[in-house]
Amino acid sequence: MFGRTKEPPAAAQPAEPSAAQPGQGKGRPTPTRAEREAANRRPLVPTDRRAASASSKEALRAERRRVQQGRINGEEKYLALRDRGPVKRFVRDVVDSRRNLGEYFLPFVLVLLLVQLAVSSSGNNVLFLASYALLYVGLIAVVVDSLLLRRKVRRLVAAKFGDEALFRTGVVGYAVMRALQLRRSRIPKPQVTRGQKVA
Template sequence: MFGRKKTLNEELADQPPPRPGAKNRPTPKRREREAANRRPLIVDDRKAAKARDKVARREAMAKQRAGMLTGDDRYLPVRDKGPRRRFIRDAVDARWNIGEFMLPVMLLVLLLSFIRESWALMSVFILVYGLILVAIIDAVLMWLRTKKKVIAKFGQAEKGDAFYAVMRAFQMRRTRMPKPLVDRGQHPS
């Protein structure tokens, strides 16, 4: 109390040398830690908080989209996760599906429906119902073949697998999410 002040060298000499594996600093007081963690429940600057949230949400969505494009299981939604769903996706993506040509043909049918000739109306009728029938038959046959492979590899097919495969088969290849990771003809084993 009444002595002289220590110099910096004397203070450093009084401290024990740092030990490897130890934290080498005093434990912070509880009051200090609580003060450091204290934040208001309602932020003062709502505009800045909204902008921060928007940026964070946009970054998370970009990260998730990049993961979806690469087929990374961590970023896929629950319906697309797992080895069984990846196998089904690869089986559908490896073949030509008639269902994926429905949208372009339906655009052609829409154009033909504006023509009020009998041959145009008959071709619209045949194209629409014929394509739908052929696409359904193709999807059923595709699922039966894929189901055999799924059962052989995983033991059984789950409840939503058929719907998952058929819906993917009816999407145009470019618009499928997650993106196809196999080329046509490259069937999974």
């Protein structure tokens, strides 16, 4: 209108098709949202409750067996809090490496009770009093042996882990309680043999 010349619009040039690279395609259509949700949907209540309950109970039993076996074998992650740590493991080895009188005390007491029952029915007062005397002798022997174990544990733990480990972990009482148990019933089971040197 004011002397401006109109230029014809440039012809739209077709875009070059991108070269298809092999291996990039999925080879399947993209699933819709409804299809994805349907695939992830699980029933809140199983259709076969009896089978689901049986499988759940079996899984719990297997887990309990694994935990119990781990505790027996002394695996650290399965142990109770009172049994964990290198200090407690060392104390268990010290106790298990010696012959403790405390582990024989319970069978000894059971035998004495049977003897007392047999003697009381016969009316022999001398044997009855002798069985009581044996009971007190056995008790005193266990106390002396526990004191010797206490001294040994304190000395070895202080030398290996320092004095603070004695008060932080309560190892003395732990050692005495383990020594009073029958060797076969100890959990974790002994990892050393009797007479083996513990370093």
